[in-house]
Amino acid sequence: MKxxxxxxxxxxxxxxxxxxxxxxxxxxxxxxxxKSLSPETALKAAQASMKSCNDAxxxxxxxxxxxxxxxxxxxxxxxxxxxxPDTALRKAWTxxxxxxxxLELGKLTESGEAWAIRNVSNAxxxxxxxxxxxxxxxxxxxxxxxxxxSGALDEACAKDGIAAIAxxxxx
Numbered sequence: 001m002k003x004x005x006x007x008x009x010x011x012x013x014x015x016x017x018x019x020x021x022x023x024x025x026x027x028x029x030x031x032x033x034x035k036s037l038s039p040e041t042a043l044k045a046a047q048a049s050m051k052s053c054n055d056a057x058x059x060x061x062x063x064x065x066x067x068x069x070x071x072x073x074x075x076x077x078x079x080x081x082x083x084x085p086d087t088a089l090r091k092a093w094t095x096x097x098x099x100x101x102x103l104e105l106g107k108l109t110e111s112g113e114a115w116a117i118r119n120v121s122n123a124x125x126x127x128x129x130x131x132x133x134x135x136x137x138x139x140x141x142x143x144x145x146x147x148x149x150s151g152a153l154d155e156a157c158a159k160d161g162i163a164a165i166a167x168x169x170x171x
Contacts, residue, residue: 034067035134037141041165042072045132049145049161050075053153060147060157063089064132067139069096077147084146090122091129091154092144099139102129103155127151130158135170 037045042064053060054077061076061084069092076085091102098105098117105125108114117125128151132141143161145154 035138035140036066036068037064037072037132037165037169039072041168042066042141044168045143045161045165046073046075047161048164049143049157050077052160053077053145053148053157056148056153056157058148058153058157060145060154061085061088062157062161063092063144064141064161065089065092065096065144066141067096069093069142072141080147087124087126087146088128088144090124090144091126091146092142093129094123094125095129095131095142095144096139097123098125099131101127101131101155102144103127103151105129106151128154128158130155130162132162132165132169140169 046062046064049062050060059077059079061074061080063074064072066072071089074085074089094102094105102125105114105117106127109117109125117123128146129142129144131139132143134140143158145158148154148157
């Protein structure tokens with residue numbers, strides 16, 4: 001009998017271990033984890049974007065959204081037009097929603113390739129929205145800028161904001 005009990009103990013231990021690992025696998029499938037910009041990092045990026053545009057002589061608004069498109073920070077220069085905060089937010093939201101910089105989306109809609117984007121509520125496929133990616137390439141947010149003389153200039157300021165936080169998000 002002792003031999004049977006000793007032989008059964010390792011089998012029981014393996015069965016328990018198997019059930020435990022199955023439970024762990026199910027838990028990992030039931031929950032997701034992801035990276036997103038912290039409010040402090042979003043503010044740093046927004047401030048750098050605004051400074052870039054201000055240094056070039058442009059009065060702008062800057063908005064930063066998290067990876068879900070939810071607004072984290074909006075800054076507006078005192079001389080920027082009243083439409084610029086909403087426009088900047090919509091550009092950032094558009095970038096993160098369609099996982100493409102908004103200048104590129106604008107080109108796609110003009111060529112007719114992605115024309116339907118223009119019919120999506122809140123989408124604004126104009127230059128100035130830029131994706132923020134971490135060191136692994138995962139999208140962690142987006143920056144939108146509005147108020148420079150062109151979408152390409154808005155985008156340049158947004159990318160300067162991303163450059164200012166590159167070391168912070170390069171995990």
